[in-house]
Amino acid sequence: MLNQTSDEQEETLSSQLIAVRRNLHREPELSYEEFKTTAKLRKWLTDANISILDIPLETGLIAEIGQGSGPVVAIRCDIDALPIEEQTGLPFASEIPGKMHACGHDFHTAVILGAAYILKEREQELPGKVRVLFQPAEETGHGAASVIASGGLAGVEAIFGLHNSPELPTGTFGTRSGALTAGVDRFEITVKGVGAHAAMPENGVDTIVTASQIVTALQTVVSRQTGAQEPVVLSVTRINGGFTWNVLPELVELEGTVRTYNEEIRSRIPQQMTQIINGISAAAGAEAELHWYPGPSATINDAKWADFTKEVAAQTGYVVHDIPPQMGGEDFSLYLQSIPGAFVNIGSGPAYALHHPKFDVDEAAILPAARYFAVLAEQALQKLSKEGCI
Numbered sequence: 135m136l137n138q139t140s141d142e143q144e145e146t147l148s149s150q151l152i153a154v155r156r157n158l159h160r161e162p163e164l165s166y167e168e169f170k171t172t173a174k175l176r177k178w179l180t181d182a183n184i185s186i187l188d189i190p191l192e193t194g195l196i197a198e199i200g201q202g203s204g205p206v207v208a209i210r211c212d213i214d215a216l217p218i219e220e221q222t223g224l225p226f227a228s229e230i231p232g233k234m235h236a237c238g239h240d241f242h243t244a245v246i247l248g249a250a251y252i253l254k255e256r257e258q259e260l261p262g263k264v265r266v267l268f269q270p271a272e273e274t275g276h277g278a279a280s281v282i283a284s285g286g287l288a289g290v291e292a293i294f295g296l297h298n299s300p301e302l303p304t305g306t307f308g309t310r311s312g313a314l315t316a317g318v319d320r321f322e323i324t325v326k327g328v329g330a331h332a333a334m335p336e337n338g339v340d341t342i343v344t345a346s347q348i349v350t351a352l353q354t355v356v357s358r359q360t361g362a363q364e365p366v367v368l369s370v371t372r373i374n375g376g377f378t379w380n381v382l383p384e385l386v387e388l389e390g391t392v393r394t395y396n397e398e399i400r401s402r403i404p405q406q407m408t409q410i411i412n413g414i415s416a417a418a419g420a421e422a423e424l425h426w427y428p429g430p431s432a433t434i435n436d437a438k439w440a441d442f443t444k445e446v447a448a449q450t451g452y453v454v455h456d457i458p459p460q461m462g463g464e465d466f467s468l469y470l471q472s473i474p475g476a477f478v479n480i481g482s483g484p485a486y487a488l489h490h491p492k493f494d495v496d497e498a499a500i501l502p503a504a505r506y507f508a509v510l511a512e513q514a515l516q517k518l519s520k521e522g523c524i
Contacts, residue, residue: 147248148501154178155244155500156226162215162233162240165271168193171213171243175268178247184254184266189286194270194277196286199253204262205518208293208473209507210466211246212239212272221491237488238298241495243268245296245480248504253511262515265290275318275429278465282472292439292514293475295466296503300488302481304496307447307506308457309478311437316367316393317400318429318463323348323411325375327420329384338382341375344418345386349373351410359406360399367393367461368403393461395432433467436474442517443476446510451502462488480506 163171172193179186179197187196194213200206220227220234228234235241250266267286271277281287302308325345330338349370356366368390375386394400404426415422447454457479466477480503483496 151244151248151500152497158240162235165214165274189284197266200260200263206263206289207514208265208290210267210295211242236493245503249507252508261519264511275465278468293473295477298482299479300485304483304499306481307452308455311440313395313432315433315464316461317432319392320427322425323388325386325422330382332380339419341386344420430465430467435476440476450506
């Protein structure tokens with residue numbers, strides 16, 4: 135590339151990163167199964183002479199760019215896919231049945247790999263080190279925890295991550311101070327009764343009716359037990375019970391999710407749900423039990439770093455938006471509990487929603503985002519070098 139003009143270098147890098155994204159898109163891997171993806175990343179980074187840290191991660195990896203002493207900042211992407219059958223019809227569509235990059239993690243990976251390439255070219259000028267995280271298992275909500283447990287964030291003073299946004303046009307950027315994404319919890323409810331002939335319900339304990347009443351009553355957690363100014367979502371997403379049309383089943387299972395921003399409200403919702411479940415099941419003569427599975431907390435952006443990301447975005451040509459909080463979840467929140475930083479949204483063009491089988495991204499957004507994260511990391515190092523901390 136030494137004999138190329140700047141425009142030619144841009145075109146070459148853009149083509150390279152688009153090829154990376156398409157390569158990953160063809161072979162999506164689910165959470166903690168990203169062995170091929172990790173091997174590809176290891177090769178691409180090694181070919182670029184980028185150092186890979188010896189960190190005990192089964193899938194995913196961490197690279198580092200920079201030399202000598204100075205502050206350390208981190209940039210992070212996620213690399214896992216979803217159990218969705220792709221319906222895009224793209225020439226590089228998933229070749230793995232039932233698996234798809236339907237959340238744009240292939241886009242994220244190409245962006246952060248591109249940022250690593252750009253930072254490597256400027257390694258001698260960096261006033262510190264950039265830790266580059268290729269994180270597994272974001273979709274489970276546990277991948278960030280495995281990275282933290284590995285020790286891969288030791289010494290990091292600021293951290294930044296991204297998600298593509300089909301709601302934002304290409305060339306636009308969004309983030310905010312404070313809560314950006316919600317805390318995510320999953321629940322299961324088992325309702326046990328007594329099976330009976332559907333024509334003689336008096337001989338049993340009807341779990342279908344009991345479960346239906348529970349589903350309806352749980353909405354009072356949001357509408358009557360939470361202040362109207364506090365955003366809370368409680369959704370029952372699965373009902374499973376019965377095997378035929380003329381038998382009342384002995385067991386019904388419910389499953390769903392709760393989304394919150396406020397940790398105090400989040401902490402009391404399981405007890406509120408338990409009271410409702412126990413009361414309704416007792417009145418029906420049934421038994422019911424709540425199983426609660428806590429996930430990532432809300433992603434809380436540091437105010438100063440969030441403002442900083444917006445300043446850099448404006449410098450690099452983005453149209454910048456201060457966006458409202460989102461009810462989606464993100465395990466990047468675990469990093470922000472101990473390291474200041476910010477999570478941002480990069481416009482990826484109008485498309486089907488995240489997790490849709492026809493979801494796609496505008497590949498023209500990859501190179502600008504890669505350049506943005508390279509500039510962001512370098513300027514964050516400069517800021518930390520001058521101020522000592524933020």
